[in-house]
Amino acid sequence: MIALPKRAELHGYGPLRQKLRTLGIESEEEAHDFMRRIRVSAVRGRTEDIIAPGKHPRHSTVLLAGIACLYERLANGSRQIYAFQYPGDFCDLHRHVVADANSDVAVAAITNCSIGIVGHDDLEQLISRYPSVGRALWRATVIEASIFRKGLLNVGRQPALQRVAHLLCEQLARQEAVHLDSSIVYLSQLDVADAVGLSIVHVNRIFKELKQLGLLAKQGRSMKVTNREQLVRLARFDPNYLDMPHLLSRWQLRIAGTPSNARPTGGTGVAQTSSTMMLSEAAVGKRDPEAQRHGPPA
Amino acid sequence: MIALPKRAELHGYGPLRQKLRTLGIESEEEAHDFMRRIRVSAVRGRTEDIIAPGKHPRHSTVLLAGIACLYERLANGSRQIYAFQYPGDFCDLHRHVVADANSDVAVAAITNCSIGIVGHDDLEQLISRYPSVGRALWRATVIEASIFRKGLLNVGRQPALQRVAHLLCEQLARQEAVHLDSSIVYLSQLDVADAVGLSIVHVNRIFKELKQLGLLAKQGRSMKVTNREQLVRLARFDPNYLDMPHLLSRWQLRIAGTPSNARPTGGTGVAQTSSTMMLSEAAVGKRDPEAQRHGPPA
DNA sequence: CGGCGGCTTGATTCGAGTCAAGAACCGTGG
């Protein structure tokens, strides 16, 4: 009954299967019918376009492995990244629903990617056969929209430091959701810049500051997050909008002053590298205009 | 206080009916079944919240008349407006689909509004009864997402002048789509500021500049667009993302240099207040870094 | 070893924010 090649099952369709589940497709039958219609299509290297601007294909694309970004380029060449995409994410659902609007939105590979495609007619059949599939795809669209919205809030109303911090938090949380290492930043500084609407130079300076605050550190070629909790606090990141209930507990911001498990100041919590902790505790506060005053030491 | 007056029937459901049509609901039966389940709920005055942040109602809201905005407020009090909503628009579809994510997104009335509500269970029934309804609502979500996306591009990568210009173009086009006067700006400068991520003061200066360019003029209490074509050109506004095919012809940017009906410079076109025209032609060019050089007069 | 893409850094400029104050324009109530 399963005509799926094992390799694809393991390395390719796994994330999609999981994604469908989180979108509310419980039944194995539906999930399999869905996945059977997906053809592994191509592998794209870093920087290459997965979906070029201006096309109107008769199919939709799913990211099976790797990280990609949804972006649009202005006439003057500058780029805005709308969102990053992780294994299991649909790259261009919007095209299925609305057809020829938004044709200048494109998708590019951030890391090496492998992608699958489903014909629009296949999607049609699935949707009409299983109502839950229609529902699931609608959900995916809503969540994507939430990501755009939060991005807009971030870019429109936050200073550079928290903007970058928030973006990083989102990516880390989403990485965790697809079982990627959630302490590594996979994006280049240019990617970050184009996503948060800053210049590379300035993003570089923000990264420098994040390092000084003890939240980020270089690890080999890439960046590593060394103090996730402080980063979350700095960005006031609340993963709620991503609709990933299972991640909530680990990412939710503990409000300073909450009697529960929040340590008001130096607290008795888990013994982390306390020197680093202290540094970021104090220093981050200075860069957080909204920081709650810690209660009087009394 | 009123038990569903006739007025609401006439002036209220019309826009929704039209909206459903543009979303692909052709059948009268479906549309009527939909509208029958909507209860006219309340009238809200300017500034009031239609949907307060932090709530989780068991129903969705439709805007029947007036203009509203979808927004979110940061801890420090600053506000980001995600989108404006016009008669027929759904205020919080996202809540139906994803339930408890995004609860801090709110909706406020920009002008006096009247709203209707549909229970989530009613929506459920409609969707399972008529596939086209599910499709229509999904479409609505996709279009809303496109609006967020374009907003992100605008705020992230455009200088203040074109940012404001683009926002105005979008609103004018959408106003036209719902038969509101498409030359009047109904938003306050504060609304505009919060939507494009600028300070009011700066938006005020941009407005001043737009007036000097001859694109905008004060008319009584509100602002009027006096040269829509130039405004569109300045913003490089392409209404495509709104998926309103019937508006395309009137709003599409004519690329300078296109031999068709574009008058290269002083042309023989319709005699508009030509002095104003000349002013904006030349002046706008100066504020448009990407302006195509007009071909040699030869 | 040379070339290239990504990261760093300094110097300078400039767009946009903040602060402050005043004007215009409400709606409302005496």
Add this chain to the structure above:
DNA sequence: CCACGGTTCTTGACTCGAATCAAGCCGCCG
């Protein structure tokens, strides 16, 4: 009809965050 308080709009002076320009550097791959 006018005086009142409240939004919204304007404008100027000043500050500051971020862009731009310009090198130099590092690590990598052919």
